[in-house]
Amino acid sequence: MTMERRNFLKLLGAGAGVATLGLAGCATTNKAGARKVVVIGGGYGGTIAAKYIRMQDPTIEVTLIERNDHYISCPFSNLYIGGLMPDLSSLTIKYDQLAANHGIKVVQAEVTGIDAKAQVVKTSAGDFPYEKCVVSPGVDFRTNEIKGYDDQVMPHAWKAGPQTVLLRKQLEAMKPGGTVILSIPLAPYRCPPGPYERTSMIAMYLKQNKPGSKIIVLDANPDIVSKKGLFLKGWKKHYEGIIDYRPAKKVTEVDNKNMTVLIEGIEEVKGDVINIIPPQKAGHIAHVAGLVGDDGKWCPVRSFDFESRKQPNIHVIGDSSIAGAMPKSGYSANSEAKVCATNIVAMMNGRKMTEMSAINTCYSYLSAKEAVSVTGVYRVNASSQAIEAVPGSVGVSADLSETEAMYAESWIRNILVEMSS
Amino acid sequence: MRRKWSGLALAISAFAFSAAANAIEPTAEILSYACAGCHGTQGASAGPSMPSLAGQSKVFFIDAMKKFKSGERTGTVMARLAKGYSDEQIVLMADFFAKQKRTTQTTAVDPALVAQGKVVYDNACKRCHLENGKEFEEDTPVVAGQWLKYLQIQMGEFRDGKRKISEKKAEKVKSLTAADWEAVAHFYASQK
Numbered sequence: 173m174t175m176e177r178r179n180f181l182k183l184l185g186a187g188a189g190v191a192t193l194g195l196a197g198c199a200t201t202n203k204a205g206a207r208k209v210v211v212i213g214g215g216y217g218g219t220i221a222a223k224y225i226r227m228q229d230p231t232i233e234v235t236l237i238e239r240n241d242h243y244i245s246c247p248f249s250n251l252y253i254g255g256l257m258p259d260l261s262s263l264t265i266k267y268d269q270l271a272a273n274h275g276i277k278v279v280q281a282e283v284t285g286i287d288a289k290a291q292v293v294k295t296s297a298g299d300f301p302y303e304k305c306v307v308s309p310g311v312d313f314r315t316n317e318i319k320g321y322d323d324q325v326m327p328h329a330w331k332a333g334p335q336t337v338l339l340r341k342q343l344e345a346m347k348p349g350g351t352v353i354l355s356i357p358l359a360p361y362r363c364p365p366g367p368y369e370r371t372s373m374i375a376m377y378l379k380q381n382k383p384g385s386k387i388i389v390l391d392a393n394p395d396i397v398s399k400k401g402l403f404l405k406g407w408k409k410h411y412e413g414i415i416d417y418r419p420a421k422k423v424t425e426v427d428n429k430n431m432t433v434l435i436e437g438i439e440e441v442k443g444d445v446i447n448i449i450p451p452q453k454a455g456h457i458a459h460v461a462g463l464v465g466d467d468g469k470w471c472p473v474r475s476f477d478f479e480s481r482k483q484p485n486i487h488v489i490g491d492s493s494i495a496g497a498m499p500k501s502g503y504s505a506n507s508e509a510k511v512c513a514t515n516i517v518a519m520m521n522g523r524k525m526t527e528m529s530a531i532n533t534c535y536s537y538l539s540a541k542e543a544v545s546v547t548g549v550y551r552v553n554a555s556s557q558a559i560e561a562v563p564g565s566v567g568v569s570a571d572l573s574e575t576e577a578m579y580a581e582s583w584i585r586n587i588l589v590e591m592s593s
Numbered sequence: 594m595r596r597k598w599s600g601l602a603l604a605i606s607a608f609a610f611s612a613a614a615n616a617i618e619p620t621a622e623i624l625s626y627a628c629a630g631c632h633g634t635q636g637a638s639a640g641p642s643m644p645s646l647a648g649q650s651k652v653f654f655i656d657a658m659k660k661f662k663s664g665e666r667t668g669t670v671m672a673r674l675a676k677g678y679s680d681e682q683i684v685l686m687a688d689f690f691a692k693q694k695r696t697t698q699t700t701a702v703d704p705a706l707v708a709q710g711k712v713v714y715d716n717a718c719k720r721c722h723l724e725n726g727k728e729f730e731e732d733t734p735v736v737a738g739q740w741l742k743y744l745q746i747q748m749g750e751f752r753d754g755k756r757k758i759s760e761k762k763a764e765k766v767k768s769l770t771a772a773d774w775e776a777v778a779h780f781y782a783s784q785k
Contacts, residue, residue: 223634224626476616503630510626529619531627531677533670547670549627549677551619565677569669575746576669579631582640582742587630589639 202291205301210293214238217308217490217505219591224513226274235277244332247502248584254373265592286461288483304516308490309455311362319425326446342445349384353443355423356391357451362491362500365398369536375411392422406538454492470494475552475559477515487512496559504532535580543577544569621685637696641742648695650729654687697738702779710780713773717765726781737784744778
């Protein structure tokens with residue numbers, strides 16, 4: 173009985189998800205929003221969703237709403253922190269070409285809410301009715317979990333821009349022989365290998381520019397989250413004595429005046445430059461619009477098309493979504509956006525939906541010339557309906573590689589050109 | 594009680610299956626769109642070390658993917674990603690990219706090396722890489738107009754024996770020097 177009941181509940185769950193699948197195909201009752209898609213967020217996910225909807229059906233009107241007039245890529249921003257780039261200009265995209273090439277209406281505004289019932293996105297620049305809405309807001313920080321946190325003193329630099337510049341300036345101003353602290357939150361967070369790439373890039377900067385300095389890594393996780401063997405190998409090869417990696421050290425409190433952090437309220441560590449990457453949650457608008465699940469952090473979605481399991485006709489892609497086995501990465505967001513766009517176009521034209529197929533490819537630099545990668549191909553498991561990795565496709569580089577660093581440079585070129593044109 | 598539960602479960606399960614059957618298998622588009630993050634929208638690469646796939650030979654694409662998949666061709670990310678696809682899916686992707694318009698890159702080349710590369714091409718390459726590398730013969734790829742950096746990486750791998758050379762090619766290229774490989778990379782990159 174217990175077993176059967178469990179099965180029943182499981183099936184009920186699957187059935188509930190599938191029930192909305194039927195509904196989603198119905199014509200909208202919202203006439204003002206008919207054949208209109210509103211995309212919120214102009215990053216790795218949003219730009220691609222907007223573009224691939226228009227590429228597949230130019231009769232659908234697409235509006236992309238973004239609060240800034242530009243976007244700075246988080247991937248590769250660690251290279252700027254490490255001193256490998258003079259500024260962030262090569263990581264910055266604008267929207268004019270994307271808008272012109274694909275007939276996307278780009279609106280610079282702050283989204284204040286989504287009325288899921290009326291199918292209207294509310295913004296500082298007015299209301300935008302929709303038939304389908306795509307939400308791709310990236311992450312927000314659970315700063316309440318770190319007492320005293322102030323990003324102007326201890327930057328997160330986990331959203332590229334002024335925060336990234338602040339962290340680099342602090343490193344430049346630090347005295348030789350100083351101590352940098354990097355605090356890593358518990359997974360899941362944006363870009364699993366990112367904190368370890370940052371560790372490498374800061375260590376490289378210290379080795380070259382600040383003799384006698386070190387970096388203490390306080391990782392809330394029990395171990396290195398991604399590409400562990402490769403990072404350890406690179407650290408041993410290049411940064412012996414510079415990196416002090418400490419697992420299971422969760423920072424819970426900071427003292428901005430004395431430049432100390434407190435681990436689990438007990439152990440105090442002092443630094444000259446302190447980079448706190450706070451624990452994360454779905455972007456603000458996802459919370460306002462009621463898209464967040466029972467965990468209070470991330471957005472549950474249907475695997476086919478990333479439609480929210482909380483609100484009909486709203487799709488959540490990228491870091492904010494719970495995409496099964498897919499990591500929270502820029503490439504995942506790009507790939508998810510295409511799956512979402514393709515099925516939105518199918519639904520709006522009364523066609524059958526397509527099963528998802530997606531990729532993640534993510535590079536991390538260990539030194540100025542060496543990088544490593546992690547890859548995966550993802551699909552929907554036919555019985556569980558969850559997104560899973562295709563066996564054999566997930567893996568990391570065999571070794572640190574100069575060739576992979578060359579490929580990485582082309583990765584960032586291609587993906588930013590794809591987003592901006 | 595027991596029968597009631599299982600009956601309900603059955604009913605719901607049937608519903609779930611019928612709705613899932615409503616979605617079709619991944620199409621050529623959905624499979625191929627995923628490649629564009631690295632290889633450019635519709636296979637037109639903007640990254641100097643990454644090949645364009647647009648307009649590529651279908652036979653070559655399938656052959657390359659199957660070799661990555663089996664491990665016969667060594668690679669970095671492709672050796673892993675290729676394992677994520679069935680042979681049927683590889684054919685769909687090959688079709689998609691073969692249909693896209695071939696793009697050429699504006700890449701800086703050395704005119705002296707282009708001239709030198711033309712001689713190498715005429716002697717060793719043109720029987721299979723037709724029309725200065727713009728056309729393909731079955732399993733040979735289109736190489737004209739690819740990025741110089743990409744061509745240099747591949748030529749270097751042939752030169753160093755890291756990328757396996759087919760038998761018919763091995764005979765032709767066995768006498769090529771490092772300078773010849775470099776020159777022919779410039780030659781192909783210069784072709785529009």
